[in-house]
Amino acid sequence: MLLCPSVWMFAQGSVVASDVEQLKQAIAECKRLILELPEHSGKQKDTVIKLIHLRLKLQELKDPEEDEPNLQVLLEHRFSKEKSKSVKQMCDKCSTIIWGLIQTWYTCTGCYYRCHSKCMNLINKPCVRSKVSHQSEYELSICPEVGLDKQDYRCAECRTPISLRGVPNEARQCDYTGQYYCSSCHWNDTAIIPARVIHNWAFEPRKVCRTSMRYLALMMSRPVLKLKEINPLLFNFVEELVEIRKLRQDILLMKPYFITCKEAMEARLLLHLQDRQHFVENDEMYSLQDLIDSSSGRLSCSLTEIHTTFAKHIKLDCEKCQAKGFMCELCKEGDILFPFDSHTSVCHDCFAVFHRDCYYDNSTTCPRCARMLERQHEDSQNP
Incomplete structure (x- = not known):
């Protein structure tokens, strides 16, 4: 197929470059030919090369898309x-x-x-993204299908007529919403389904519509899953989650040391968790990405490394943080104790720290609590 004379002359550089309108016509002709010619054919490739030459000529004079808003x-x-x-x-x-x-x-x-x-x-x-901002919660039922007849045999999004037989349009089910969509709204993209993860600990990607794919991608790192309420039994069957919960609890116990330590604030230790900031706020909320990384083992390794760094600062590197340790008042022996040590127990009332064995073997009340009660009694007697 031959190019029209205007296209050919411009490609050869034989037309005056100041003729912008004629140059635009030549570009439009090239675009038309590219769309009409067989894809990946030699003629299409030649036309593309000529179009590049024409655009370069036009760019010397004027931006071809200057009328299009950015x-x-x-x-x-x-x-x-x-x-x-x-x-x-x-x-x-x-x-x-x-x-x-x-x-x-x-x-x-x-x-x-x-x-x-x-x-x-x-x-x-x-x-x-506006839906994510206004409705930051997942559908937690596994593929909540209602049936194509409930949709009046129309796409759940654009309302195009659809059918399971593919006439006039193929009905494709989204595993996240459970609804059926047309091929324009459902491209057979796949995504990990939160409900299947929480209830079955299953991470196999399933087919979802375009809107669900984008929504799940934008929600991936948002901590909106409170596993303790949604499925507390999950911790009985997934050992990784138990380990991660303990590490998170320890990190929350370390946080008060850092926010009162000048060296820790200057070193920005808490920014080690900037990608998972909710880990320094609570130990209950999880994002879908947290659960995916828990399954692969990445999260456990990452948190263990951060836990080691934090503990090293408090127990070895910083004298001020060391001074905030505890001595076991029950046995009055051993090293300085910290609430995040694995062999310690913490009083629920005054937060004093003891050896775990001493705390559970002790039949009396906490010594620190006893002193506080005695002091309160003395103050009441001598106002």
């Missing part, structure tokens, strides 16, 4: 114009290839929804 806001999406011309992407609206070299395209900075510039006005799906 940022557009639509349905809570914040679309940013992409600069990449070589990477092939799929348009989430029309499900066709985005030719970055010849088509303008945008990506939402919140949920990474991609689309052609020409498809912008046809979008009817709001940004998934």
Whole structure:
């Protein structure tokens, strides 16, 4: 297939470069030919090369896309114009290839929804990040299917007619929502399902719709799972979770040492957990990423290393933190004790620390609590 004369002349550099309008027509003709020619054919590749030459000529005079805004806001999406011309992407609206070299395209900075510039006005799906902001909780039932008839045999999202027989459109089930979607809204992407992890400790990725895939990706690191309430029996069957819970409890006991220690604050020790900041706030909340890393063993190794670093600062490196240790008042023997030591027990009332064996063998009350009660009694007698 031959190029039109205007395209060929521009590609050969025989036309005056100041003729911007004619140059734009030549570029448009090249774009049309690229879309019409067989993909990966020699003629298509030659046309692409000529288009590059034409664009370079135009860039010397004028930005070919200067009329396209760099940022557009639509349905809570914040679309940013992409600069990449070589990477092939799929348009989430029309499900066709985005030719970055010849088509303008945008990506939402919140949920990474991609689309052609020409498809912008046809979008009817709001940004998934807004849902994450307003509804930060998972569906915790395993594939809560209600049936295609309850959906009136229409896609749960765009309401396109669908059928299990594939006529007029194939119905695809999302394992996260349990609902059925058309092929434009469900691309057979896979994701780990939170409900299957919490109830069955199963991490096999399942097929989900595009919206669920984005929602799960954005929610991955959010600590919204309170395992103690959702499935407390999980700790009876998963040893890794028991170990991680103990490490988290120890880290919370170490935190008061660090927030009152100038050296620890200057060394920013607590920033070792900046990727999992909820670990220094409580020992109950988990993110889906925490559970995935627990299953692989990565989280246990990482927390053990951090636990060792923290304990070394308190017990060996810092004299001020060492001075905040305890002596066992029951046996009055042994080394300085800390509440996060494995062989100690802590009084629930006054938080004094004792050897575990001494604490459980002792039949009397805590010595420190006894002193505090006696002092209170004396103060009441002598106001």
